[in-house]
Amino acid sequence: MTISEKILARASGREEVQAGEIVKARVDVAMMPDLTAILSFNAMREMGRDHVWDRHRVVLVLDHVSPASTLNAARVHREARRIAEEQRIEHFYDVNAGVCHQVLAEKGHVKPGTLVVGADSHTCTHGALGAFATGVGSTDMGAVLATGRIWLKVPETIRVAVDGTLSGHVTPKDVVLHVIGEVGADGATYDAVEFSGGTIEAMSTSGRMTLCNMAVEMGAKTGIVEPDEETLAYLRGRAEGPLEAVRNDADAEFKEVRPFDVGGLEPQVACPDTVDNVKPVSRVEGTPVDQVFIGSCTNGRMEDLEAAAAVLRGRHVHPDVRLLVVPASREVYMDAMNAGLLRVFAEAGGLVCNPSCGACFGGHIGILAPGEAGLATSNRNFRGRQGSPEAEVYLASPATAAASAVEGVITDPRGLR
Amino acid sequence: MSGMKIRGRAWKFGDDVNTDLIIPGKYLELTDPREMARHAMEGVDPAFSERIGSGDIIVAGRNFGLGSSREHAPLALKHAGAGAVVAESFARIFYRNAINIGLPAIECRGVAAAVDEGDTLEIDPASGSVENISKGTRLVSTPLPGFMVDVLSEGGLAPYLRRHIEEWLR
Numbered sequence: 001m002t003i004s005e006k007i008l009a010r011a012s013g014r015e016e017v018q019a020g021e022i023v024k025a026r027v028d029v030a031m032m033p034d035l036t037a038i039l040s041f042n043a044m045r046e047m048g049r050d051h052v053w054d055r056h057r058v059v060l061v062l063d064h065v066s067p068a069s070t071l072n073a074a075r076v077h078r079e080a081r082r083i084a085e086e087q088r089i090e091h092f093y094d095v096n097a098g099v100c101h102q103v104l105a106e107k108g109h110v111k112p113g114t115l116v117v118g119a120d121s122h123t124c125t126h127g128a129l130g131a132f133a134t135g136v137g138s139t140d141m142g143a144v145l146a147t148g149r150i151w152l153k154v155p156e157t158i159r160v161a162v163d164g165t166l167s168g169h170v171t172p173k174d175v176v177l178h179v180i181g182e183v184g185a186d187g188a189t190y191d192a193v194e195f196s197g198g199t200i201e202a203m204s205t206s207g208r209m210t211l212c213n214m215a216v217e218m219g220a221k222t223g224i225v226e227p228d229e230e231t232l233a234y235l236r237g238r239a240e241g242p243l244e245a246v247r248n249d250a251d252a253e254f255k256e257v258r259p260f261d262v263g264g265l266e267p268q269v270a271c272p273d274t275v276d277n278v279k280p281v282s283r284v285e286g287t288p289v290d291q292v293f294i295g296s297c298t299n300g301r302m303e304d305l306e307a308a309a310a311v312l313r314g315r316h317v318h319p320d321v322r323l324l325v326v327p328a329s330r331e332v333y334m335d336a337m338n339a340g341l342l343r344v345f346a347e348a349g350g351l352v353c354n355p356s357c358g359a360c361f362g363g364h365i366g367i368l369a370p371g372e373a374g375l376a377t378s379n380r381n382f383r384g385r386q387g388s389p390e391a392e393v394y395l396a397s398p399a400t401a402a403a404s405a406v407e408g409v410i411t412d413p414r415g416l417r
Numbered sequence: 418m419s420g421m422k423i424r425g426r427a428w429k430f431g432d433d434v435n436t437d438l439i440i441p442g443k444y445l446e447l448t449d450p451r452e453m454a455r456h457a458m459e460g461v462d463p464a465f466s467e468r469i470g471s472g473d474i475i476v477a478g479r480n481f482g483l484g485s486s487r488e489h490a491p492l493a494l495k496h497a498g499a500g501a502v503v504a505e506s507f508a509r510i511f512y513r514n515a516i517n518i519g520l521p522a523i524e525c526r527g528v529a530a531a532v533d534e535g536d537t538l539e540i541d542p543a544s545g546s547v548e549n550i551s552k553g554t555r556l557v558s559t560p561l562p563g564f565m566v567d568v569l570s571e572g573g574l575a576p577y578l579r580r581h582i583e584e585w586l587r
Contacts, residue, residue: 022564035487036488046579047579048578048582072447118486120486121510135486136510137488137491139517139575140513140517146582149586186479186506186508189506219508361442361485363442363445382435383460
């Protein structure tokens with residue numbers, strides 16, 4: 001069996017399952033952000049249950065509009081706090097914690113071999129820790145809250161085999177954008193995408209999270225990486241209890257194996273309006289940008305901020321550009337502060353904002369006006385995603401974003417003067 | 418399940434209609450589906466919610482509903498009046514969400530070419546039949562699995578589970 005088949009077999013109390021079967025599985029962790037939580041609890045009540053099946057397994061994070069920037073958001077947050085208290089939710093994180101996926105990982109809620117569902121499409125991020133993690137809507141989440149169970153079709157697995165050493169300023173984000181450009185926005189619909197190969201083995205957990213985060217942009221049910229020593233090292237001191245690395249069986253069957261050699265890869269950019277419209281940076285260099293956003297569950301971790309700071313140290317943001325830097329969580333914010341990175345961003349003329357999802361989905365923090373172009377390290381560039389439907393969004397790595405902020409146009413960080 | 422046939426006018430959309438187009442992120446703060454409905458398809462056609470009639474059918478190309486897990490997307494369409502969505506293919510979270518809230522989502526190859534805007538369609542989710550009454554043509558898609566037909570016929574997963582929760586827990 002593949003990792004996904006093994007996890008879903010265990011979760012559904014079976015010896016063995018095969019891709020294509022529909023199973024009813026027991027959920028280990030159910031995560032909700034603010035904007036989908038109320039609908040989820042409403043659904044639970046419609047199902048005839050007044051209380052969550054297990055208050056220790058529910059994680060609620062106020063992150064999408066944090067702190068509240070509108071009256072509606074304030075009402076949603078007030079209701080979420082009320083529900084958290086009423087349901088005695090053990091793991092409730094208020095607006096000071098950070099983006100849900102970063103919080104979930106760094107607070108140790110995700111362990112290898114577990115089934116994680118989240119009412120946010122980027123829940124697939126947690127495959128980076130060897131969990132089967134998938135995004136669901138509010139009604140599915142309501143069923144989980146009511147019963148602890150979810151029906152799932154066991155996915156086939158596409159193995160993305162990545163080899164080659166990444167050269168300076170070429171990052172996991174460039175790898176995953178390149179892969180998405182090749183596979184396409186619906187090339188992995190219903191499948192699990194497993195990232196494997198020498199490049200992944202040498203990659204940090206942070207980088208693996210960047211890869212798995214964007215699996216959904218190929219239509220995938222989840223991204224996943226075989227847990228290894230790096231995974232266990234990341235989790236020690238975070239997750240409680242024993243850690244068991246569930247790996248592929250030697251005879252695991254894959255739908256497809258897609259090899260990628262990233263040895264000579266140049267930085268990549270996803271151009272408007274689809275995530276699979278990916279080009280090497282050299283083909284879009286010189287495109288003017290009005291706003292650069294560095295952050296999100298894709299690229300808002302220390303490694304990402306370090307890559308951006310390495311470019312920005314001693315340089316200035318172009319006068320025609322707004323640079324927004326949004327650490328993904330309070331922990332990242334504190335680490336970046338202690339390492340002096342926030343000072344680098346501020347001295348360069350950037351705005352350091354509080355951890356939130358706002359800038360990524362056009363909720364708040366830096367909305368784009370009609371006719372403007374934004375370059376972001378986040379995961380979606382759909383029309384209207386970050387403000388006006390007449391604005392354009394480009395996606396790139398933190399290094400490319402920082403270099404572009406300095407020059408005011410899309411810039412290859414490797415060639416910065 | 419013969420009682421589940423849906424008849425309505427077709428509204429056509431292209432490939433890759435994502436959840437930000439179906440309902441932009443700034444409306445995620447809404448929790449009342451009737452308010453969401455006012456912004457249905459706003460990213461493609463800001464007047465759509467006023468133009469669509471009750472029971473009308475959305476016809477689209479490939480990968481309909483890609484992107485976010487926001488259930489606001491199918492809820493906005495349903496409460497704006499949509500009786501069903503028929504597409505060449507769906508993104509998986511939207512597809513699950515649509516069925517779960519009781520909005521029939523029918524994957525039907527060839528539908529984009531076989532239907533013009535304004536055609537009257539009749540759809541039977543249980544058999545997979547998509548009939549173009551205006552043109553006198555008929556396509557047959559893969560029928561929905563029995564479990565999903567049951568969920569749809571009870572109006573969605575919430576009413577379904579309200580009746581069948583003990584069975585679900587076994």
